[in-house]
Amino acid sequence: MRSWLRKDLRILAYHRITPLPDPDIYEFDLELISTSPEGFREQMSFIKRHYHPMRLSDVAEAINTGRELPTDAVVVTFDDGYNDNYHVAFPILRELGVPATFFVSTGHIDTGHPFAYDWLVHMILRTGAPRLELPELGMDEPMPDGRAARRALATMVLDRMKETDALTQSAMTRRLETQWRIPSEVAPPDCQPMSWDQVREMHAAGYEFGSHGVHHRMLSKLPQDELEFEVRHSRDTLQRELGPAMLHMSYPVGGTRAFDQRVIDTTREAGFELACSYISGTNTQRDFNRYALYRLAVERNMGIGWFAAMLAMPSLMSYPSGGRMHEFRSDPTCSH
Structure with a gap:
């Protein structure tokens, strides 16, 4: 019943927004394409009409002050920091007035090297x-x-x-x-990350940025000193480039094997307010785990009907394909 009443916080997870390519020609990872520009516009228009889109920092402020979240709250997030986030997603979001949170791997923004x-x-x-x-x-x-x-x-x-x-x-x-x-x-332009100039322009327009590590390394596989470097150096770089702000983390890869209690503790101790996993599910305010938030992954073959149904009934809907990008909350190992 809770899903029907839309009381859970829904966090959407995107990676890339590009025209859907021919798999026989495209030379990169198809699983990273979340939707086409036209599909993204349709999805953002839908949540603008039917939901209450928020930044992740707005969610954190509500939690910190004990305020109830809107019953139809939705957060739009992006992982990695591909430059189509700037060239394609940003103009659509700005035009429609939909806020979003972008998690970037700062080392790739520094160098321009592909993931x-x-x-x-x-x-x-x-x-x-x-x-x-x-x-x-x-x-x-x-x-x-x-x-x-x-x-x-x-x-x-x-x-x-x-x-x-x-x-x-x-x-x-x-x-x-x-x-x-x-x-x-x-590397060709098709797989390049954003630049800091692009990130700063988006930030000045009101879009927030969080950490996706420095080099997109699976944090649970790192020794403690390298884990702390990925978490703290990415934090310091974001603050250097964008100024002081409330910061959030998205664990690279983000599934059940990608983070553990040690990663959660390191993230919290570094001063991050919230952290997102890539485990499929929604978040109830009653048992809100602020360092292991569930998200709903948007995939490239998801039409607007499926997108709408996933938001309305997330506990009942699966995905139209068996992609490798997501894990499900029902997995018994997902209780972080």
Whole structure:
């Protein structure tokens, strides 16, 4: 009944907003595309008409002061910091007057380098190597010819990488860049992050930014000193570039394996107000876990009917595809 009455806080999770590409031509990770520009405009118009869109800081202020949230509260969030957030999402949000919170990996904004997971997919799709050899993952596979088969292989690699530590992940990616001569330093515009000038322009227009770590590393896999660097250095960089403000965290990857109590404690001790997971669900004000907030992932094949139903009845709706990007709150390991 609670979902029908819309009393739970719904936090929408987006990554990229781009025209939906042809999978046989597109050379990057399709799973990161949340919707098309037209679809995004339709979705934002819908929540503007039927819900109460808020920034995450507005939610934190309500919690801190003991105020009730609106019964139809919705927060729009973005992870990573791709430059289509600036070129596509920002103009639509500003035109419609919908607030949003953008979680960025500050190291990628600093360097302009692509995200390692996206670049890994790109390399597997582009390489002429006859085999994929990753002994750290127990993989020695012939490189398939078809684009769909290569995407499936890349998905297998990404899933297995989540079980390794962050240093191993980085070393594997850099080794493949060298062996296959596909350096990320010369990445095409299709996979580039925003610049700090773009971030500052959005911030000046009233859009808030939070941390997605420094290098988008899975925080639970890091030793304590590197975990603290990812959390605290990203905080310090955001404050240096944007000035002092209430800050929030989105755990990179964000599933059940991506954060634990140690990560939560480090995030809280660094002064972050709220933190988002990538576990599917809504948030009741009665048992609000401010350092493990559930979100509803928006996927590229989700039409407006499915989008509306997900917001109205999130506990009853699944996703129209079995994408790898989300985990579900019903998993018994999701009680952070």
